[in-house]
Amino acid sequence: MTELMEQRHIHPQSGTAFKLKSGQVLRVIDPMGEQVSDLMAYSEADLDEYLSSGRTIDYANTIYVTSGHTLYSNRSNPMFTILQDQVGRHDFLLTPCSPETFKIIYNNHAHHPSCFTNLAQHLAPYGIAPDRIPTTFNIFMNVKIADNGELTIAPPLSKAGQYIELRAEMDMIVGVTACSAEMSNNYSFKPIDIQIYD
Template sequence: MPDNLTIIPPRSGVSFLLKKGQRLKVVDLEGEQVSDFVCYNLADKGEVISSGRTIDYAETILLTKGHPLYSNRSNVMCEIVEDTVGRHDFLLTPCSADTFRIIYGHTHPHRGCFGNLCAALKDYGISPDAIPISFNIFMHVTVDGDTGKVAVLPPKSKAGDYVVLEAKMDLLVGLTACSAEMSNNYAFKPIGYQIEG
């Protein structure tokens, strides 16, 4: 395991501050584990990461090194500056108790990444309705070109793969070790992260 990593246990989440110019390294410690990432402008938490604006401006759903992640106000919040995998998702919402009930048929569903993000961000005044679509690091989602059908496949990440995001403003960050079976090839593992700079 790399030195200086903070570990997010399987099926849990954390929140922390990331200052402008700092870099967040997110590491898949064992392989095939997704990490949901959300962020807010620390100075005005009504400004939040936006899937729609980011995809619109990038003109691709395959975001990787060199792509900025935009806010709902069209400001760059952070940029992907390193990426050893090159396949992530910015289409699907954080998994939730409803995800497990509707998709998996669980009668006693896990609260999922949505619930974990709600708990992690609550002390910063973030309400459940303010949780956006997350940038799903390492998640492998395909879209059929003819039917538009979405498929969730096992992540392409191997043990030790990582992504580095550089903050372009002071951020409040929520980060998880994803709880959804299909997203993680039916095994739940930890995620490591560290702040650089």
């Protein structure tokens, strides 16, 4: 990683999408702290190959992937290697928040921005339909699991300026958000910054 090729500022409750080449490094930064970022990725060569939480958790033998772990596709091919993780707690269990999330969990039937909608909007120009968006890698999201399996969404552990670096292991189309769910972000919506290095 030597040269900064691109950087983007993702405004609160919004998202972006871009191409990432094999060998490039994606740095996802929490500039203000306690802000989740949902990430989804697809093989540029075949959109039917995509980032898989199930495969990744299976091969890592942990739900808490961090530095040194590989994130796998649904075809068991490496998509990312986590090079550096300054936070150490992310979620790979829960789907991106959607309009239905806010109706069912928050009892909010008014319009509400969501990661699913933001990903769908920004991935659409690359030919990726909404039904192709599965469980995302929820960077900085802090999900606690009780002995009985009950989940608690706690404030992210990320502090201002902390980041995770992921090296691309194939050419990909990547979507990234600044999460829109109140509980996930300790009830305050903030931006996410990304940087791409060669």
